[in-house]
Amino acid sequence: GVLSLAALGAHAQEKQITLGFAQVGAESAWRTANTVSVKQAAKEAGINLKFSDAQQKQENQIKAIRSYIAQKVDVIAFSPVVESGWEPVLTEAKNAHIPVILTDRSIDVKDQSLYVTMIGSDFMEEGRRAGRWLEEHYKNDAGPINIAELQGTVGSAPANDRHSGLMEIIKNDPKFKIIASQSGDFTLAGGKQVMEAFAKTYGKQINVVYAHNDDMALGAIQAMEEAGIKPGKDVNVVSFDATKGGFEAMIAGKINVDVECSPLLGPQLMTAVKDVVAGKQLPKRIVTNETVFPMSVAAQILPQRKY
Ligand code: GYE
Numbered sequence: 001g002v003l004s005l006a007a008l009g010a011h012a013q014e015k016q017i018t019l020g021f022a023q024v025g026a027e028s029a030w031r032t033a034n035t036v037s038v039k040q041a042a043k044e045a046g047i048n049l050k051f052s053d054a055q056q057k058q059e060n061q062i063k064a065i066r067s068y069i070a071q072k073v074d075v076i077a078f079s080p081v082v083e084s085g086w087e088p089v090l091t092e093a094k095n096a097h098i099p100v101i102l103t104d105r106s107i108d109v110k111d112q113s114l115y116v117t118m119i120g121s122d123f124m125e126e127g128r129r130a131g132r133w134l135e136e137h138y139k140n141d142a143g144p145i146n147i148a149e150l151q152g153t154v155g156s157a158p159a160n161d162r163h164s165g166l167m168e169i170i171k172n173d174p175k176f177k178i179i180a181s182q183s184g185d186f187t188l189a190g191g192k193q194v195m196e197a198f199a200k201t202y203g204k205q206i207n208v209v210y211a212h213n214d215d216m217a218l219g220a221i222q223a224m225e226e227a228g229i230k231p232g233k234d235v236n237v238v239s240f241d242a243t244k245g246g247f248e249a250m251i252a253g254k255i256n257v258d259v260e261c262s263p264l265l266g267p268q269l270m271t272a273v274k275d276v277v278a279g280k281q282l283p284k285r286i287v288t289n290e291t292v293f294p295m296s297v298a299a300q301i302l303p304q305r306k307y
Pocket residue numbers: 027028029030031104105158186212213214215240241261
């Protein structure tokens with residue numbers, strides 16, 4: 001009768017939310033922790049998660065997003081491999097009335113209505129933090145300070161912004177020079193390979209290795225050691241993410257400073273997904289809280305690290 005109809009109505013309102021998530025890949029310890037965070041948080045929030053891994057290729061991500069549109073998921077979330085080229089597929093999602101949430105990496109689009117919100121770190125600020133550390137560290141050194149940069153994935157927001165953030169700080173101080181810069185695609189193998197080439201070409205001229213993530217820093221450390229260079233001593237190693245692997249390298253004296261970037265975005269993402277489905281207004285940008293860890297605090301902090 002009337003009662004069971006009301007119950008049906010209530011049930012319909014609580015229909016399980018389906019979220020399609022298009023992940024970048026599995027290139028780094030950061031990414032692995034991010035994937036675990038998203039999967040766990042979906043489970044805890046009772047959200048039905050469809051998950052895909054794009055193996056660091058934008059075309060794979062576009063395919064995944066198209067398939068989520070075809071499956072009529074309630075919400076699409078993704079961490080864009082690169083910043084550009086998203087208008088067509090996001091317009092398709094918009095036309096299908098499926099809200100899109102960006103996590104971790106931002107995109108470069110004119111039409112801000114193509115996504116609801118962007119949850120993640122401020123990579124420019126991370127780059128500035130690293131730059132400020134360098135300025136402080138070398139304040140009594142006349143230089144020149146030669147920097148070898150291991151960039152992340154070409155065209156990705158963290159690679160673009162960790163570079164620009166650093167430049168913003170050091171550009172007015174001519175003693176700092178980026179003498180080499182190349183992408184290691186955020187992987188350990190990539191970082192090692194690029195560093196091998198840098199060590200051959202520049203050897204002891206390098207004062208700083210500026211690695212856009214811990215995996216590449218760890219690869220570079222291997223390459224330096226094989227080339228007879230002492231990471232952390234002959235060369236100051238600056239890195240990003242602050243993973244457990246990064247902390248262990250700091251404790252071993254091989255990474256000098258690690259700028260934090262948190263991959264634990266799952267819970268915030270699931271809250272945003274529920275809010276969007278409930279028709280709530282979300283802020284356009286949700287920034288993660290982060291800090292900087294110098295080598296000297298690593299041993300004390302490591303036990304509290306969650307990724
Ligand atoms: O720093 C790196 C990962 O987008 C913030 O991607 C993320 C970056 C992170 O591969 O380790």
